[in-house]
Amino acid sequence: MDVAIQKKTWTRTRLLLLATAVLVAVVVVVSRMAAAGTAKLNVDPERLTISAVTRGEFQEFVPVDGAVMPIKTIYLDAPEGGTVQRILVEDGATLTAGQPIIQLANTDLQLEMVNRETAVFDLMNNLHNTRNLLQQNRIQQLNQLADIDYQLREARRVYELNRTLYEQKVISQQEFLQTQNNYRFQQRRQQLTRQSLRQDSLSMGQQIGQMQQSVGRMQSNLALMRRKLDDLTIKAPAAGRITSLNAEIGELKTRGQRIGELDMLTGLKVRATLDQYYISRIFAGQKAEVTLNDKRYELRVTKIFPQVSRGLQVDLEFNGPTPPDIRRGQSLPVRLALSDPTQAVRVPRGGFNQKTGGNWIFKVSEDGTKAYRADIRLGRQNPEYYEVLAGLKPGDRVVTSSYEGYETMGELLLKAKAD
The missing domain is CATH 2.40.420 (conserved putative lor/sdh protein from methanococcus maripaludis s2 fold)
Structure with missing residues (x-):
């Protein structure tokens, strides 16, 4: 029977041709490299x-563009909602601490204030009337106790007299026992009256104390309400320059809505954004410099923002004097040092x-x-x-x-x- 002979894929001839092609390619590369060298x-x-x-x-160092910003900015939000009634300052004005900026109007808040004042006055009147009634009741009990004390002294006097007469066989035993029982009754009566007076005094003190606490709480709430009314006048929390003032007469402002910014006048800083590539090489206290009018000013990194979105954001402050004539929002070319010279x-x-x-x-x-x-x-x-x-x-x-x-x-x- 015939047997099929499989044809070899890699014959000697093919291997020789492949080796020749590789050798030619190597020669070409070497020749080109030699030609390039010469x-x-x-x-x-x-x-x-x-x-x-x-x-x-x-x-x-890495060059970055920084924006000049105030060293500290206070954001002004409306603590209470209301309609803008008056605008008392212009945008960009320099303010002192406590200076009014905007006057809001809120009729609902004012009506609530009136209702709370009325409730406090009513509670104070009730406290006054209750105190008077309790005082009158106490006076009556004291008068009653005085009468009982008198009757007890009189019963004791009669008892002691009849006891002597009974011992001398002048009065009968029946008469002596009546005076003795009356004396003991008056003693017991005096004890019960004094005990009742003490309990009423404690109860009156507790009742008046509770009412005074209620009045105190309502007065505290009233003081809080007055502060809320005062918050309708938005004031500068510190001295500075008002910027980004956003208010118009008749505009309704909700609680927490931004109405402007207050820039502190204590100094300026520079905020710069770097590529994320430098995130591991930036640290607080790192030095930088900016050149203005052929004069160098040193800065240092004071804050590194943890959020990295479009780059790494850092704040830099001047080590010495601030360059003159720079303004908020101005762009400055900053050289941020990554190593010592x-x-x-x-x-x-x-x-x-x-x-x-x-x-x-x-x-x-x-x-x-x-x-x-x-x-x-x-x-x-x-x-x-x-x-x-x-x-x-x-x-x-x-x-x-x-x-x-x-x-x-x-x-x-x-x-x-x-x-």
Whole structure:
């Protein structure tokens, strides 16, 4: 019986062809790399930016735009609802503490105030009448006790007299027992009356105390209501400048509605928003600076907002005097330091890094006729310089402009065009 012979996929011929193709590709790549290393190009020096490598102060910083704000802002909300009756100040006016700003009107609140005052007066009248009735009752009980004391003394006198006469056999036993029983009755009567008087005194004290507490609570509520009426006049809680005043005559304001802002006049701060990339490198007390009219002003980070939405928001305050003539809402260019200043070899920033990745650069020869590739290693950077860790030294000159079209060149011949 015939047996089917399977055809091999990878024959010796195919393997030889594949190896030849790979070898050719490697040769092409190597040749191109060699050509790139030796390729030369004539370039007009005026089309290039040639910068000097220097050694000097280097500091990482991030430039941000900050907005000038008052160092503290108090938000003014309506503590009670009402209709705007009068506007007593203009937007932007400087106010003193307690100065009225807006007068609201609320008839429901005023009517409730009248009702509570009437209730307090009624309760105070009831307390006065009750106190008078209790005093009259106590006077009657005291008169009754005085009469009982008199009757007890008289009964004791008769009892003692009859006891002597009975011992002398002058009166009968029946008569003596009657006087004795009357004396004991008056004693018991006096005890019960005194006990009743004490209980009535305690009850009267408790009743009057409860009514006085009720009056006190109602008076406290009345005082609270008066404060609510006073809140219809919105006043400045502190000295400052009123801004964003939002009120019109006849407008209805609800409780808690924002009517304006009060900026403290104690100083100004700068609020800036940074990229989230720097979130781990920002901390309270971090230094920054702003330059105005060729003068530097130092700042420090005083607050870092925990919410990160469109960026990391921070507040900065001036370490020394505030720059003159800056205003709320003004934009300032701030340099926020990310490190302490150190001495380092540095090269100006430029477009070269986009093509080289910071691994090499065109270094200009001493005679200035050409620029050749030089391997370098860059470290930190700021908007002005790159830190050079290796490959360059102070005094070297390098091409820092864009290398677009030059990335495959090994050497640039710097020749100016003839006129």
